[in-house]
Amino acid sequence: MKDIYKNNKNNYNKMIQSVTRYYKDYTKLLEKNFMEPQHLYNEEDRAGTFPANGHDIYNYVARYNMANLQIQAIMKLDGRLDFDKLKQAVKLSIVVEPILGCRFIEDRKPYWKPLDNINMIDFCTFEETENIDQAIHNFIRDDVDLDFAPMVNVRLIRSGRSDVLAIKMNHACCDGIGTQEYVQLLADIYTKLNQKNGTFEPEPRIAGRKDQDRMFAELGITNQDAIFIPGSDICMPTWPFPWEQSGSNTILMSVSRLHSGHLEEISKYAKSLDATVNDYILTAYYRAMLEMGQPIYGVPMEIPVTIDLRRYLPDHKTMAIRNFSGSVNTRLIMLINEPFNRTLKRVSNMMKKIKKGYPGLQSAIGLERLENINFKETLAYYQADTSKTQSTCPLYFGDKCVPTLSNLGILSKSLISFGNNTVIDAFILPPVVRAPGLLLMTSTYNSVLTLAVGYYKSTVSKENIDRLLSLIKNELIQGYKS
Structure with missing residues (x-):
């Protein structure tokens, strides 16, 4: 047993060194653009x-x-x-x-x-x-x-x-x-x-910097650079996953659903352990990923979780529809034969600690800094980056993946109506990301929880994506029954 932990830890350390080198160029790009003066553009050319x-x-x-x-x-x-x-x-x-x-x-x-x-x-x-x-x-x-x-x-x-x-x-x-x-x-x-004689007077809503300014003001942050931790949002591809060494541009989507009744039981069970439904879903994700490949015990395994930055606004709303999400890396050491309730308790404790540090804030500041980089340099970096890795992902990352959770929660507390008609069923599907990324999006409407993962044909088999969703679903159901 000790040999298993020792070998896993050695492999993990090598992986950290490899991925750290992988991101050094991007850090240099950030530093370079912040050191060099930025040329102004002509505002008149951008009227409207x-x-x-x-x-x-x-x-x-x-x-x-x-x-x-x-x-x-x-x-x-x-x-x-x-x-x-x-x-x-x-x-x-x-x-x-x-x-x-x-x-x-x-x-x-x-x-x-x-x-x-x-x-x-x-x-x-x-x-x-x-x-x-x-x-x-x-x-x-x-x-x-x-x-x-x-x-x-x-x-x-x-x-x-x-x-x-x-x-x-x-x-x-x-x-x-x-x-x-x-x-x-x-x-x-x-x-x-x-409605009879119904009209609608539209008032344009423009997204700008005011949302960011409101967020930082609400958190009492006056100097973003002073609290920025470079590389804090870097996630290691640590999870074994059955990628295939080929690919295409054809997108596919797999969906699995938990119908009414399960969610109520999940909520009650999570609450009994002082955990949230999001903690519960994340626990099921961790445990399902452990079953997808050769188990890696005794080392921190990572699953990034998206964070809605609107949580930091006084009214929890942006001034217009826009992107306003960050992310945080969760890290959990996987234990052999651990029951669901103990994994859930550890996930819950982990998330409580994360929430004390304003989750998503570091990634938000990182994206703020991205505005100061010349777009051509940003694009050139990512294009060079993907050309090296995407076509041979299993070779480059050693059959590892970065599973991410984006839980949108309840889409609407009441049923959505279009005039006299009611939306009786609804769910949201995620963007399809290429390997080594693997994005699971969950959403709930009318007491039905939907799990969805998109993928590109021939990068992974449909059977393996469906198996992952089946494992997650089984953990969600069996968790509260344990």
């Missing part, structure tokens, strides 16, 4: 445009062989919507959130520019079908023109007497919580238009 923040830049760059940038919401209604009113509601939503009608402009200091042909764009389309599942599947797999398509795409899919509303959001301008906000905005506008 919107600045891109560090969150936008980071997510946008992921389009270059790292992720597909699509966050998608799928909603089933209990009846039919009025398509003409829906189209009108979508157009009005673009007026309210102008960023959704823009494209990202790659410049020394990137910005958002309104689409030139915005009046000619079909933001909302209609499809009638006898095979609703295939239609949803096709929508999910549809590619989006990342250069000229708008940031939002809505499709009403009709089958029989009921509709499914499907929405694509571009992660370059909007995170998972922002997607939830857009769903509610669209529902509110449609409901007002559906």
Whole structure:
């Protein structure tokens, strides 16, 4: 047994050294740009445009062989919507959130520019079908023109007497919580238009630096650089995973669901151990990952967790739909034959310590600093980075992965209504990330918990992704029964 721990620890130390070298170039890039004076750009050339923040830049760059940038919401209604009113509601939503009608402009200091042909764009389309599942599947797999398509795409899919509303959001301008906000905005506008003599007066909302300024002011932070810890958000690919040494640009999505009843039991059980539902889900993720490959015991294993930075705002809301998420690395030593309740207790204690240190703040400051880097240098770094690693990921990382959890929580405390119609089922799908990344997104609506993972064809088999979700689901159910 001692030999197992010793060998694992030696391998872990070698991995840390390798990945630390891997990120040194990026640290040098940050230091270089902060030491050199930044040239000003001509504000007059950008009349009518919107600045891109560090969150936008980071997510946008992921389009270059790292992720597909699509966050998608799928909603089933209990009846039919009025398509003409829906189209009108979508157009009005673009007026309210102008960023959704823009494209990202790659410049020394990137910005958002309104689409030139915005009046000619079909933001909302209609499809009638006898095979609703295939239609949803096709929508999910549809590619989006990342250069000229708008940031939002809505499709009403009709089958029989009921509709499914499907929405694509571009992660370059909007995170998972922002997607939830857009769903509610669209529902509110449609409901007002559906009322007798109903009208909606749109008031444009512009995302800027005020959200960051409000957050730092609320936390009493006046000097971000003084508290920044370089490399604190670096995550080690420590988990064995069955990657395949090939790949394609075809995206696939696997979904698993826990229906009503389970979530209530999970919540009660977690509360009995002074833990949260998020702690419980993270525990199931850790334990499932342990079963996916050769177990690694006695060394810290990592799972990054996304953090909604809106939690630090006084009203918990940004001034407009936008990216406002950070992340924190969780690290847990895996123990042999540990029961679920003991793993949960350790995860809960770990998360309590993390929460005392303002989770997500370090990554947020890091993204702030990204705004000061010349975009061409940032892009060149990531392009060189991915060209070295993505095509031979299993060789480069030694069959390891970085599993990440993004738990969006409850999408709406009450059922969402579009006029007289109610959304009876809903879930959100994550962006598809390339190896070694592995993003699990969870969301809850109407007491149903949805687990979703996207992946690229031939980088990992469908059977192994489905197996992972099955293991997580089994841990979620058996955990409260243990």
